[in-house]
Amino acid sequence: MLSPFLAPDGKDRTKDKNIEVDIAFMGLLKAMSILKSSPADIHIDLSVETTQKAVGANSMEDIITEPVSSEMNHELSEEERTVKGEKCKMDIHQQIQQAMASKNVCNVVELFQKSIEFTNGTLNENMLFRVIHFLSYHDLRACFTALKYYVERLSDQGKIVKLDTYRRVILGIQNAKIRGHDLVALADEIYHHIRDSFSEGKTVIYQHILLPALVAQLASHKDHRVNGCAKRIVEYISREDFPLLNPELCEAILNEASLDRVGHFFLPYHSLLTELVSRGKTKCYKPQPATVCNLLQNYYPYSDANATCEILRAIKILATQSPSYRVDIGTLEAISLATQRGQTELNLLVWDLIELFGHQPTESMFEDVILSFGSIRSDAKSFKALIDMENNGYVPSSVLLRQIAFKLSGDFNRLRHARNLFTWNSDHRILSTSTMNCLLLGYGIKKDIDTAFDVFEDFAKYELQTDKNTFTFLMESLYLSVKDKLASSSGSPEDIDDILAIIDTVICSMELARVERSAHFYYEHIRLLCLLTKVDDAKSLLENAIDCKLPIKAGCIVMVATNYVNRGDFCNARYVASLSEIAGCGEAPSYLLRRIRGLEQEH
DSSP states (O other), X not given: OXXXXXXXXXXXXXXXXXXXXXXXXXXXXXXXXXXXXXXXXXXXXXXXXXXXXXXXXXXXXXXXXXXSOHHHHHTXXXXXXXXXXXXXXXXXXXXXHHHHHTTOHHHHHHHHHXXXXXXXSOXXXXXXXXXXXXXXXXXXXXXXXXXXXXXXXXXXXTOOOOHHHHHHHHHTTTTOOOOHHHHHHHHHHHHHHHHHHTOSGGGHHHHHHHHHHHHHHXXXXXXXXXHHHHHHHHHHHHHTTOOOOOHHHHHXXXXXXXXXXXXXXXXXXXXXXXXXXXXXXXXXXXXXXXXXXXXXXXXXXXXXXXXXXXXHHHHHHHHTTOGGGOOOHHHHHHHHHHGGGSOHHHHHHHHHHHXXXXXXXXXXXXXXXXXXXXXXXXXXXXXXXXXXXXHTTOOOOHHHHHXXXXXXXXXXXXXXXXXXXXXXXXXXXXXXXXXXXXXXXXXXXXXXXXXXXXHHHHHHHTTOOOOHHHHHXXXXXXXXXXXXXXXXXXXXXXXXXXXXXXXXXHHHHHHHTTOOOOHHHHHHHHHHHHHTTOHHHHHHHHHHHHHTTOOOOHHHHHHHHHHHHHHTOHHHHHHHHHHHHHTTSOSOOHHHHHHHHHHHHHO
């Protein structure tokens, strides 16, 4: 038996000022100890008010504690113990109701814990649900603790908790007053609790309903760490092949996607869209067009090719059933730009949608598909796309042709294969001036000037017209080859004369074909003359071009002036620099003028 002067918590009550309370308390215990021997007609008032007055207590906290002695507790009759338990139960309910009415969260939590610890779970199911509902707004951690107790208690009775109780806890995530990492940990606990509690038999339906609801709350939370927590839940749902019971909820999750919430850390919204379209309650659930189009926009700049592919496949399915899912040409053009990295499947989907929506492909979209095929070494398709581009009225730029040539020049085997394609295709579907220009420059980049000239002669063989790119690429190939040879040897005067003769041959062929010289041709010609130390010839060519008002690149002026500076001819260097404004290139670059002055002062 406990000492009459010790409180249930073990403290010495003789030091309290209200010693009368202790005496009254012990008197009550003594009276209770002789209940069994009392006459049956004696009425004992065990109401809450009478008991509180007898002990001078302010609340039931001093009464709802562990009995002073298990022996004295056994002396109570079964009926009296029942009466006492009901009185205590009613009192706990009243106190919790009052605490919730006054929104005293701490008091509610304390009373709930004491009801479990001291009264062996006196709260009924209705009161437990009210406590959980209340705590979901104020203390989500305590709310989840109450839920787990509720689940355990019903499990002992062979029952399961209603879905609404779980939903109340899940809805509390949105306004939970918990810091990000703590909320992530709590959400993870809730997820594993649902998984472990409803993993067998028919109760698995709880997972199918509750986990998507949990994902929706996590996805809409303002903290990005909490958003990321939903990813592994979605992966589990996909892995377990959950049926899509609530497609509207899935669409609500898609609406939470934004530019700063898309990526490997966040939800795979593209996979959710695929599931929504292919596995809804009907064969194909149709989300709002705005939802789908916004999701596609949020994946910009479409660096995740697989995710973009999934979205475009879903749009293709939806667009065949309704024109409302139309994607504008600007978005398709931006996606097409990403296909230059060799994502052929994505590129084909883009072109499928272009045809489906009746768009006119842009010049850049043709360039993207050409480079996409080139990236995967599909040269035949790349050449066909290049010809399609010309058939649609677009003129391929020299920059595009140079990019194709660089891809072809990866190795000689690829160049030989590309050249053989023109022979194998008897219908000449891939033969054009542009495709031949790519092949010519490809050999030039590999410094195989002989084969480059062989390709140049093939123009007449295949009855193809040469253009300004043909001669510009031929001159560029010649420059690359000569530079490589001069690097390994000084080069004899005879060799230089031979090269000058080849240059004259190229220029004559150009005049016979009545092809005008481009600015880039002049640049390659002047660069080649400077390489051969024919700087005066380069200056004369520059002056003639300016007199004829032909286009000149600023690089030509810088190149000739720099060669004069290197020779110590500062007078001609300043003269050439002064031609910049006359040629329409603006003022001479300041760095060139500074170099001329600096070196001239040194000399």
